[in-house]
Amino acid sequence: MxxxxxxxxxxxxxxxxxxxxxxxxxxxxxxxxxxxxxxxxxxxxxxxxxxxxxxxxxxxxxxxxxxxxxxxxxxxxxxxxxxxxxxxxxxxxxxxxxxxxxxxxxxxxxxxxxxxxxxxxxxxxxxxxxxxxxxxxxxxxxxxxxxxxxxxxxxxxxxxPNNFPWKFGLAQIYRRCMNTPIQAMFPDLQIETCFNEAKKHLEYVLENCTDKKDRFFKARSYIELADLYGTANTTSIAKTHIHKITHLVHQGVQCLPENTNVLMKGGKLLRHCFQFKEAEALLQKAYDICPNSYICHQLGLIRRNNIIHHHGKPQQYSKRNQRYGPSQASGSWRGSSFPSTMPAVNKKLDCLASSKNKSTDGSTNTGRRRDLAETLSKMSLSVSKNSEDSSSSETNQRNDPIVKMTRLINSPGKETYDFELSRKLGPCIDLFSQSAELGQEQNMAVYYDWGITLLQMTPTNYDEVMEKFNHILEHDPSPFYRYRCYEQYGICKIRMSESQDFDQTSREEYRQDAVEMFRRAIRCWAYCQKINLGKHFDDAEGNCTSLKSIREIILGEDSEHRTKPKKDMASLYYLVRQYGSSLSLYQEVHDKLKRASDTDTDSEVIQGIINNHIQLQQFTGVLDLLALLLCSKEALQCLEFKTEVLTQMMHHSIDTNDYKLAESVFNFEKDPNEECDSDVAIIFNKDDQVTKKTAASLPNWLGAFSKSGLKVIKSSETAANLPGIQEQIKLISNSKMVIFILANENPSELTYLMNTALKARCSDDHILKKIFPIIINDGMVPDIFQNFKTMKMTHNLNTVDEQNKSSFLKTFSEIFLE
Structure with missing residues (x-):
């Protein structure tokens, strides 16, 4: 029906x-x-x-x-x-x-x-x-x-304009669109516009909403406005003091003190404002009214924060006392709906410094202040070495690449908890378990925090840790979450590779697994950022805080005499488009191999050097490296790579009119011992004026390339003037490549020549290997050429459109270099 x-x-x-x-x-x-x-x-x-x-x-x-x-x-x-x-x-x-x-x-x-x-x-x-x-x-x-x-x-x-539910709904969506993953999905949606629109509608609701039936939206508007200000702080759109944010939360709770939605969202915001005691009270009240997965998760996090806060600073998991990078003890997996703010960190530093250090010695205070900054960075921002000075201006904070990076890479780090602290965290684990059960195993965020907490506990149950991260990888396809999960999975593998509970073979396998997990993490991260990378960064080299942590893990202190870790790190740098760093590491390894052996080459290293040169548009020496690669024992496996490199170089030469580069590519590809009448023959219907005019244009377009020794039969010397069809067949058979210019209706002779070319291409007796059909205007691709790469051109009798030139040259070079 x-x-x-x-x-x-x-x-x-x-x-x-x-x-x-x-x-x-x-x-x-x-x-x-x-x-x-x-x-x-x-x-x-x-x-x-x-x-x-x-x-x-x-x-x-x-x-x-x-x-x-x-x-x-x-x-x-x-x-x-x-x-x-x-x-x-x-x-x-x-x-x-x-x-x-x-x-x-x-x-x-x-x-x-x-x-x-x-x-x-x-x-x-x-x-x-x-x-x-x-x-x-x-x-x-x-x-x-x-x-x-x-x-x-x-x-x-x-x-x-007076419909408060609709205004609240619109404001809420605008506030969510300030989050980094959403910004990456919709790069045209300006973050400043989102902030201004959300603020305007929320303030309107708060000023005009008096109906008791709409008080829920008034209460939620207080909470949303607090969240909005917090998000704006981290994006440097606006600066709002933390007291104002907490005051808005309290107003929202006073408006609807028994509403679980308001209580749990208010509790979450207070947790991010370091108001742990008040946050726990709100979340516990929400839990008593109506326990759900979200409340149990947040309650587990806040209790974990309280336990850690009162127990003391976590131990740093280290090898030879080496830190693995910035961390975040509070560990919440946030989509940056309300990341912690720099003013909040500074205020917390002042409070802790005054309570923990009564000394009047300025230098001592400064040292303790920096230690506290390191501790607090686990709960908020990643603090770089250059930003430890608390007197940095707002302008410097706004331009600090590490601050910009905070919402994009937010890894909890590698700290571990001692046995006593781990035992105290048992009730938090129970809440995470209850949250997963109430969420019917669909709340991926709780699995992430659950896995991190288990990873940090002593002793560590690695199987249980990997079970939690595997659950996310199996059920959540979003790269915005997966890259964090892959990174923590890699940290787990690193821990296993350094544990004496496993034999040497297993430890080496775990280390290799860790590198693969890190590579996947960076690949997912790069995918997340490729949409609007320039919008968030001025210098990609200085922004990969998490990548720098991974670099330390992979390279370690004794990396100077080891090549594989450097290759792994160079590969990761390439994935995140840090081509300068990648090239430097690859070149280091290559130079060391040359010193160690006059003949030994590493194809992975050479390909890495070539790829980085291509991305940096530095083509000097690329063909020499490519020749070295093709002379190695892996030459047969590198033929496809060779074609990709030459094609990219040719495209660059076409875009920049760098015909010397094109000449070098053709000379590299050409076999000096191969004899032929022409490199390219152009076949067309001499009675069709449009195809005839097109045929006259192509040799001119290829003229710059012909200077390199590329022999092209001009239109006046092709099928139009040859004495008979046999001469045309001979021309086709003795050319490396033939271009057919085809219209809507093609004469039988041209059809015969097309069949002849197809047979010659399949024969070992002829040198023809490439066929390039060009379809003019509304012409159709002949059935015999359906599997060939073709190109459509739009021409008329009066003019030959020059905009086809670049497309033709690129398509021609791709086919010629295959």
């Missing part, structure tokens, strides 16, 4: 009005729908306190989720109740019932609901309500729908 024309016409009619069936969520996984279902179930207890419009919105979404999970009966029951309570005044409910009815064969009922939608759509407000429900659904689904949510909310808010 769903495939008949009447049903399709019915759907087409329904598409005129906003409804859940036009959201484009057909490919959303069932796991995603189950997560939404669980969250909606957790929120039901507070739902009677909301306005009727919000209750209907949630019920409609619950029906949509049930429908997508295959529970059609539940969806129909929910929608029936909504229609009854609203007297069929909800467009989304009517649309849902229309679809459900049609699929059950209740055509009359389906059409009646469609007619009701048309009546409701006459009032623009009803359309806005439906769009706002779609916007809300987008926000619950996936961040990739956030821009759609903004568009739908903004349209509704523009016509209804």
């Amino acid at each position: 769903e495939l008949d024309e009447e049903y399709n016409a019915f759907l087409q009619d329904l598409q005129q009005y906003p409804n859940y069936f036009q959201m484009g969520t057909e490919n959303c996984s069932s796991n995603l729908w189950r997560k939404i279902s669980k969250k909606l179930e957790d929120e039901k207890e507070d739902l009677p306190n909301f306005s009727d419009m919000v209750q209907i919105r949630n019920q409609n979404l619950e029906a949509c989720v049930s429908y997508n999970l295959g529970d059609v009966d539940k969806a129909e029951n929910i929608i029936s109740k909504v229609l009854e309570d609203t007297h069929s005044s909800s467009i989304n409910a009517c649309a849902m019932m229309a679809i459900l009815s049609y699929k059950k064969g209740e055509i009359t009922k389906a059409k009646r609901n469609l007619s009701r939608i048309k009546e409701l759509a006459a009032d623009p407000y009803n359309i806005d309500v439906a769009k706002s429900e779609l916007a809300y659904a987008y926000t619950r689904l996936n961040p990739k729908y956030y821009t759609k949510a903004i568009a739908a909310y903004a349209e509704a808010v523009e016509r209804n």
Whole structure:
């Protein structure tokens, strides 16, 4: 029934009005729908306190989720109740019932609901309500729908400026879009715009919301504004004192002191403000009212923070007293919704310095202050050596690449807890376990913090640690989370490789596994940043705090006499586009190998040097290295690499008109012992004026290359003037490459020549190896050339479009160098 024309016409009619069936969520996984279902179930207890419009919105979404999970009966029951309570005044409910009815064969009922939608759509407000429900659904689904949510909310808010739920929803989406992963997804969405729009709408709600039914949005607006200011602090858009942020949290809690949503989000924010005691009180209260996965997770983190804070500084896991880099003892896996701020760190430094050090000796105070900074960096920002001076100005902080890096690489580090502290952390582990159970194993964040805590405990159960990280890798495809997980997995492997509980063979395998995990971590990190790398960094070389930590792990103190760690590190540098550092390490290894042996070469090292030279557009010496590579015992395995390198060099020469570089490439590729009538023959229909004009242009375009010794038969010397078809066949057979210029209709002689070329290419008796079909205007690729690389050109009788030149030369070089 769903495939008949009447049903399709019915759907087409329904598409005129906003409804859940036009959201484009057909490919959303069932796991995603189950997560939404669980969250909606957790929120039901507070739902009677909301306005009727919000209750209907949630019920409609619950029906949509049930429908997508295959529970059609539940969806129909929910929608029936909504229609009854609203007297069929909800467009989304009517649309849902229309679809459900049609699929059950209740055509009359389906059409009646469609007619009701048309009546409701006459009032623009009803359309806005439906769009706002779609916007809300987008926000619950996936961040990739956030821009759609903004568009739908903004349209509704523009016509209804006093609708506080819609204003709050719009502000919340704008605040979320300030987070780094979302910024990477939508690079055109300016972070300053997100901040200003969110602030404007939240302040409007706080100033004008007086209805008790909307007090939830007022309370949440306090919390969201606090979160917004915290996020703005780390992005240097605006600076807000930590006291103002905590005050906003307290105002939100006072507004709705029994609401679990407000309590748990407020508790999380206070935890990031170092207000551990107050944060735990809010989270415990939320837990007592209605325990859920999120609350248990946050409560586990806050109790862990309290235990560590009162126990003392964690030990640094070290080898020969060497630190592995910056760390974060509080260890929360945040999507940077409210990272800690530099002013907060400075204030905390002052408080701790005054309480722990009563000495008046300025130098002693400074030393202790720096020690405290190191400790606090585990809970907030990664502090570089150049930023330890607390008197740095806001301008310097804003431009400090390490500050910029904080939200992008946020690794907890490699510290370990002693036996006594590990024993005290047992209740935190229990809360993490409860959180995972309540979240039906879908809360990846708790698995991350659970795994990190287990990794830091003494003794360490490595199997249990890897089980937690494996759970994330198996269930979460997002690179924004996976790179952190891979890094911690690598740290676990490093710890195992240095443990005396394993034999030497196993330890070496664990170290190799660690390098692979780090490589994957950096690859995921690079993927996350490639969209807007320039937006966040001025100098990639100085920003990879986490990469520098990995460098120390891989290279160690005795790296000077070892080549493999340097190759591994050079590979990681290349992955994150630090080509200068990568080239330096590869060159170091290459020079050492040359000193050790006159003939020995390492293909991996040479390829690494060549790749970095290509990326840096430094081509001097590349062909010499390539020749060295092709003379090595791995030459056969490097042929594809050779083609890639030569093609990239040729593309650069075309883009920059560097024909000397092109000449060197052709001379490198050319076999001096090979005899042929021409390197390139151009075949076309002499009676077609457009193809004839094109054929006259190609030799001119190739003329710069012909100076290098590339022999091209000009159009006046090809098929147009040769005495017979036999001469054309001879030309094709004795050329390395033939270009066919083809129009919509080609004469039989040209078709015969195409078949001849195909046979010659497959024969060992002829030197022809490459065929390049060029299709003019609306011409079609002949069947015999379907598997060949082709190019389309648009030409007319009067002019030959010069914009085709670059494309032609690049395609030509790719085919010629294959």
